[in-house]
Amino acid sequence: MKPIVAIVGRPNVGKSMLFNKLIGKRLSIVEDTPGVTRDRIYGETDWNGRSFILVDTGGIEPRTDDQILAFMRQQAQIAIDNATVIVFLTDVRTGLTASDQEVANLLLRSGKPIVLAVNKMDSTGAPDPDFYEFYNLGLGDPIPVSAVHGHGTGDLLDACVQYFPPEEEEEEADDAIRVAVIGKPNAGKSSLVNKILGEE
DSSP, X not given: OOXXXXXXXXXXXXXXXXXXXXXXXXXXXXXXXXXXXXXXXXXXXXXXXXXXXXXXXXXXXXXXXXXXXXXXXXXXXXXXXXXXXXXXXXXXXXXSOHHHHHHHHHHHHHTXXXXXXXXXXXXXXSOOGGGGGGGGGSSSSOEEOOTTTOTTHHHHHHHHHTTXXXXXXXXXXXXXXXXXXXXXXXXXXXXXXXXXXXXX
8 A cells, every 4th residue: 555644734834735736736725714625635646756645634623612623623633543654734924833732742642753844934045933933843853845836845755755664565555446436526425435434
């Protein structure tokens, strides 16, 4: 089975834009409004000869009673559980927030490798002073990226690929049967797949 890279973070940090940039096409809807991506969105891409699955997730709101936000958090948790590597995306413009810290704690509990990326670093000059705040998360060196311009995405992918299993292991596990569920928007595809998989 191919390695899985899940892009995770709080709402409106640019996860869908980064996903589209890395996939090379517009699979995920991008709007400057939190909560646009609600379900998991998958795409396949490759980097330096290594093919992998990339997953876009809805924004994680650690503390919420809102049913839609709780559903988005649950979908993100499924992506985390299935991931080989997690890209934790943050936003330099808003700086480090309490929600970022809570998401970091959630990810640390997963035991999965985490690559910390700081988005919206759109200038190629010296990093924004707020960039250095993200060292406080204790997740190692943050990688500056710009999902809009593509700056830093090579460094980000290099950091992810180092956690992939050797290719021989992938080939042995790649005999899985694949099934696609296709249909019109809002026809219930996600509900059907979740029912089959025993997920909500």
